[in-house]
Amino acid sequence: MCGIVGYAGHQEAAPILLDGLSKLEYRGYDSAGICVQGPWGLEVMKTKGRLQALRELTREGAKLPGVVGIGHTRWATHGAPSDRNSHPHLSDDGAIAVVHNGIIENYLELKERLIARGCRFQSDTDTEVVSNLIAHYYAKTRDFLEAVRQAVRRLEGSFALGILCRENPGTVIAVKKDSPLIFGFGQGENFIASDVPAILKYTRKVAYLDDGDMAVFTAHAVTFYNALGDPIKKKPETITWELSAAERGGFPHFMLKEIFEQPKALRDTLHPRLQEGQVCLDEISLPEDYLRGIRRIYIAACGSAYYVGCLGKYILEKTCRIPTEAVLASEFRYASPVLGKDTLVIIVSQSGETADTLAALREARRQGAGTLAIVNVVGSAIAKAADQVIYTWAGPEIAVATTKAYSTQLSVLYLLALHMARALGTMEEEALSQATAALEALPDQVADTLTPERIAQVQHYASALFDNHDVFFIGRNVDSATCLEGSLKLKEIAYVHSEAYAAGELKHGPISLIERGTLVVAVATVAELFDKTMSNIKEVKARGADVLCLTTQDLAAEAEKTADFVITVPRIHPLFQPSLNVIPLQAFSYYTALARGCDVDKPRNLAKSVTVE
Ligand code: F6R
Numbered sequence: 001m002c003g004i005v006g007y008a009g010h011q012e013a014a015p016i017l018l019d020g021l022s023k024l025e026y027r028g029y030d031s032a033g034i035c036v037q038g039p040w041g042l043e044v045m046k047t048k049g050r051l052q053a054l055r056e057l058t059r060e061g062a063k064l065p066g067v068v069g070i071g072h073t074r075w076a077t078h079g080a081p082s083d084r085n086s087h088p089h090l091s092d093d094g095a096i097a098v099v100h101n102g103i104i105e106n107y108l109e110l111k112e113r114l115i116a117r118g119c120r121f122q123s124d125t126d127t128e129v130v131s132n133l134i135a136h137y138y139a140k141t142r143d144f145l146e147a148v149r150q151a152v153r154r155l156e157g158s159f160a161l162g163i164l165c166r167e168n169p170g171t172v173i174a175v176k177k178d179s180p181l182i183f184g185f186g187q188g189e190n191f192i193a194s195d196v197p198a199i200l201k202y203t204r205k206v207a208y209l210d211d212g213d214m215a216v217f218t219a220h221a222v223t224f225y226n227a228l229g230d231p232i233k234k235k236p237e238t239i240t241w242e243l244s245a246a247e248r249g250g251f252p253h254f255m256l257k258e259i260f261e262q263p264k265a266l267r268d269t270l271h272p273r274l275q276e277g278q279v280c281l282d283e284i285s286l287p288e289d290y291l292r293g294i295r296r297i298y299i300a301a302c303g304s305a306y307y308v309g310c311l312g313k314y315i316l317e318k319t320c321r322i323p324t325e326a327v328l329a330s331e332f333r334y335a336s337p338v339l340g341k342d343t344l345v346i347i348v349s350q351s352g353e354t355a356d357t358l359a360a361l362r363e364a365r366r367q368g369a370g371t372l373a374i375v376n377v378v379g380s381a382i383a384k385a386a387d388q389v390i391y392t393w394a395g396p397e398i399a400v401a402t403t404k405a406y407s408t409q410l411s412v413l414y415l416l417a418l419h420m421a422r423a424l425g426t427m428e429e430e431a432l433s434q435a436t437a438a439l440e441a442l443p444d445q446v447a448d449t450l451t452p453e454r455i456a457q458v459q460h461y462a463s464a465l466f467d468n469h470d471v472f473f474i475g476r477n478v479d480s481a482t483c484l485e486g487s488l489k490l491k492e493i494a495y496v497h498s499e500a501y502a503a504g505e506l507k508h509g510p511i512s513l514i515e516r517g518t519l520v521v522a523v524a525t526v527a528e529l530f531d532k533t534m535s536n537i538k539e540v541k542a543r544g545a546d547v548l549c550l551t552t553q554d555l556a557a558e559a560e561k562t563a564d565f566v567i568t569v570p571r572i573h574p575l576f577q578p579s580l581n582v583i584p585l586q587a588f589s590y591y592t593a594l595a596r597g598c599d600v601d602k603p604r605n606l607a608k609s610v611t612v613e
Pocket of ligand 1: 304305350402
């Protein structure tokens with residue numbers, strides 16, 4: 001949460017910082033600010049609200065002349081969104097300016113000590129202790145780098161920091177621990193940012209900072225230091241994807257664009273790993289001996305990634321016959337999990353920086369379990385901390401609500417399931433070949449699901465049903481796991497109260513909430529369980545519910561006899577059917593949110609990456 005940028009170069013810094021922040025708004029968007037080292041020292045402008053408010057306040061940056069600066073877009077953790085709590089934060093003496101992504105866990109203790117020394121604070125944030133602490137050491141040492149080092153040694157928690165010092169014009173210091181930070185190498189200019197899109201317009205050469213790393217840079221030079229303070233070399237990596245991947249490209253919202261990018265994201269993720277009719281996962285090593293010793297698999301993740309794990313349980317148990325459990329990362333390490341060498345913990349995360357998921361991964365490693373991460377962001381904390389990584393190649397996902405990352409995470413679980421099933425011999429050769437061929441066809445089948453007619457039909461239903469206050473998603477087996485995702489999408493972007501229940505569970509309590517006009521979305525694509533779900537539909541209809549049923553084309557005629565509205569998807573290999581089922585649900589949430597006038601890409605109170613526990 002929160003995005004930071006920094007610049008030292010030959011161009012006006014403020015417009016570059018504003019442009020960079022516009023690519024980071026997905027990380028937080030309740031306030032924004034910049035500090036430029038100008039002719040009169042450190043000039044700060046910041047404001048509550050979206051970046052647009054800062055653009056207006058600074059007149060697109062024209063009010064802050066200077067060629068060195070730092071910027072921030074915020075998702076509030078300590079202190080409400082307000083002008084005063086917005087970053088950058090100046091030290092009490094005005095010598096140091098700081099932007100921060102992360103949380104300083106011991107800030108209260110540090111603040112008390114600084115107050116005792118006469119330091120005054122203007123905000124409720126944890127970040128202001130950082131600027132004041134650095135200023136404290138700077139007053140003692142008169143050495144910017146040394147002051148930052150001494151201050152950082154006293155900080156507990158997570159931080160990516162961009163720091164300016166009034167008396168060291170031209171220099172920016174950046175520090176990273178447990179929050180992402182990249183360095184961008186330019187020509188006569190250098191950059192830092194929380195994520196690549198913020199600087200991709202200016203450079204493709206980047207270095208990923210590791211925990212404890214520091215970068216001290218000017219327009220023409222950079223020195224990197226490791227956690228021990230030793231100078232280190234960082235090899236620039238070249239970003240190969242285009243900035244257009246992180247732009248709306250003619251779509252009204254990133255979410256819609258990303259829904260339609262799913263076939264490509266799946267192709268990029270699956271096809272290089274499907275060779276000559278077999279799954280080929282060169283990037284990991286799960287030898288047969290090791291797999292035979294695995295007694296239990298946990299899939300630990302948060303939010304939608306956890307719901308991918310809920311599907312993963314069905315997929316892995318069916319194909320590999322290893323007991324598998326999806327666990328909420330935020331609960332995992334507090335539940336005293338019994339882990340060891342015979343446990344494989346699969347970690348699923350788009351951002352690769354979700355604090356709870358990272359903590360679950362560390363707990364698994366601490367207890368000696370094998371860890372395998374499925375991650376979208378290259379070089380992220382989770383990717384670095386896991387024993388093994390399989391990247392999803394979804395490209396940058398900008399909309400806060402995940403769509404293409406979810407789909408690619410699921411596709412990696414399919415790959416893993418088939419890979420492990422082959423090693424373990426838990427699937428017949430023929431079944432394995434059929435499944436592998438079906439997996440290869442999946443990106444095209446997802447494209448076939450995204451037809452204009454189907455999407456228009458979903459939009460039509462959304463515009464008729466958008467006004468419901470309560471929605472229930474019901475389904476059986478894998479459909480119940482898809483319901484969890486459909487329901488989350490609706491809550492997070494359309495602000496509709498919705499719940500997901502295994503269809504058979506409704507009569508054990510929640511059916512008492514069904515009344516005239518309640519919307520029930522029934523997902524009924526598992527052929528063997530179709531009749532049972534139809535019975536559940538009849539039960540809710542008898543109590544006044546309106547029912548929208550999602551089923552496969554072959555079952556449409558039957559579903560139409562019972563449900564009020566029916567949406568269909570093509571029927572494919574049952575293992576991969578959930579990948580098609582989720583698509584109309586994503587579109588339904590999108591159009592419901594639009595009909596309700598919600599900000600689809602930036603829903604209230606949320607941020608794309610959740611780096612607080
Ligand atoms: C929902 C959504 C979130 C994330 C969750 C985990 O649309 O995007 O629920 O799935 O916050 O995030 P990652 O995958 O980055 O760990």
